[in-house]
Amino acid sequence: MRGPSETFPLDEASIHSALGTAPKEDPARVREILAKAREMKGLADLDLPPLMAAQDPDLLREIFDAARWVKDQIYGNRIVMFAPLYVSNLCANECLYCAFRASNRELKRRALSQAEIAAEVDCLLSQGHKRLVLVAGEAYPKEGLDYILSAIRTVYAVRRGDENIRRVNVNIAPLDVPDFRRLKETEIGTYQLFQETYHRETYARMHQRGLKADFDWRLGCMDRAMQAGIDDVGIGALFGLYDWRFELLAIMHHARHLEARFGCGPHTISVPRIEPAEGSATSEHPPHAVRDEDFWKIIAILRLAVPYTGLILSTRERPEARRTALQLGISQISAGSRTNPGGYEDDSEGGAQFSLGDHRSLDEVVRDLAETGFIPSFCTSCYRMGRTGVDFMDLAKPGEIKAHCHPNALSTLQEFVEDHASPGTRRAAEQLIASDLAQLDPRIRVQSERMVAQVKEGARDVFC
Ligand code: SAM
Ligand code: SF4
Secondary structure: OOOOOOOOOOOHHHHHHHHOOOOOOOHHHHHHHHHHHOOOOOOOHHHHHHHHHOOOHHHHHHHHHHHHHHHHHHHOOEEEEEEEEEEEOOOOOOEOOOOOOOOOOOOOOOEOOHHHHHHHHHHHHHHOOOEEEEEEOOOOOOOOHHHHHHHHHHHHHOOEOOEOOOEEEEEOOOOOHHHHHHHHHOOOOOEEOOOEOOOHHHHHHHEOOOHHHOHHHHHOHHHHHHHOOOOOEEEEEOEOOOOHHHHHHHHHHHHHHHHHHHOOOOOEEEOOEOOOOOOOHHHHOOOOOOOHHHHHHHHHHHHHHOOOOEEEEOOOOOHHHHHHHHHHOOOEEEOOOOOOOOOOOOOOOOOOOOOOOOOOOHHHHHHHHHHOOOEEEOOOHHHHOOOOHHHHHHHHOOOOOHHHHHHHHHHHHHHHHHHOOOHHHHHHHHHHHHHHHHHOOHHHHHHHHHHHHHHHOOOOOOOO
16 A cells, blocks of 8 residues: 655755756866765765766876775775575566566566575575575565565575575565565565656656656655665666766765665665666667766766765676776675576576676676685675664774674685685685785784684684
8 A cells, every 4th residue: 555655855956956067177176076085974966066077087087096995995895795586577567678567568477486486596595695685576476565575584494505595685666664664574684776767757758657657656765664664775776767967966865865864874876777678679779878988987976975885786787897897886796697587597488677798607706806806795794783774884984894894705705615616716715815814904804814714614604
């Protein structure tokens, strides 16, 4: 049942007026903003347009260097790994860019049974995943939301030897407050939902039918989720539908609104770009396709503007683009993904949501990260230790979270090495762990060495 719409007061006019303030490149102003960003307290609306307007390659390099510096200060070289689990592609909506939309009669439809979900989870565990995001279209089998709640319980219940999924994030259609309470009871990690576009008129054109046509219902979704006690929420926009500059400022407004109302902004921001989807002309020719050069700016500006919010990049992007994005501020990536329900067990049947840019296995991505100096982290500790919402931000802002994240990243990577890595990946990861331990601050090193040693001796799920 839909309750009254709780909408954050998105003010399009103020976004447009902020965007009108920096029509030309202004190096002096950009440098002033970068100095402020290095204080890691975030940026204001009027700080963003000058960064967006920068074109000169040297000035852009300064922006990217600042973003990398902020990322290093807060996240170091850790990258959190996850995989999507598509449980159903049934959908009653009509999003013009998505292969799951109701009018796409060509798509092979499927809602996995609980046994099929368990088989998918078994496959993901066999690759080494520990953290999933459960995804579904907006039309559930006859049980309604109970289908999703059972799916989450199924995921947590699967055991493969002593391995299990330790954190299930969820990306499903907006709920009302009572249903969000039921979702919270299943012990999800983050609830994610992308506004797609914050531009009302574009939104109306892209979503002409179905429940999703209600812009305000979607806009107020995170308010309802947080009202229901879900501490960690993930927002985002689907880049390519409208001007990226507008979307970026709107994301900032959304984040600030949640922080003002609930004392804590979003836990993550996702930056999906539209990818080609079966039978969707809009996805083949997005109305505001984002070029790579602008995509780097989006990531770098977000890193500077909301330094403590995780930034998520999916396998929509090609490996080369992902490597660049990691340098600029991305802190979480998916790997080895399938976007068709049942795709991990059997990928031959079609039914995917969109085409992927990165087809590498988890093992290959882990090796690539390790060879380029990043620590793939399978850590799920924070939410299991109750470090969520305001509590997480209280630790993250003074930088204390590092003392947990770094040892946990190393111990979970060691777990991957012991249980799943191919010989080449094992070599790359072990070299990285050794060189990283050698460079660590002694206080963190002692703890990290102890935890890595425990894993080597056979302990599992070692975290602090
Ligand atoms: N059905 C729910 C919804 O729409 O919010 C949740 C799951 S939906 C499968 C997850 C996300 O996929 C959408 O929010 C949208 O941003 C993204 N998506 C849809 N079509 C896409 C495409 N062609 N390329 C990239 N991302 C796409
Ligand atoms: Fe359905 Fe979500 Fe795809 Fe829209 S984006 S058609 S709601 S699955």
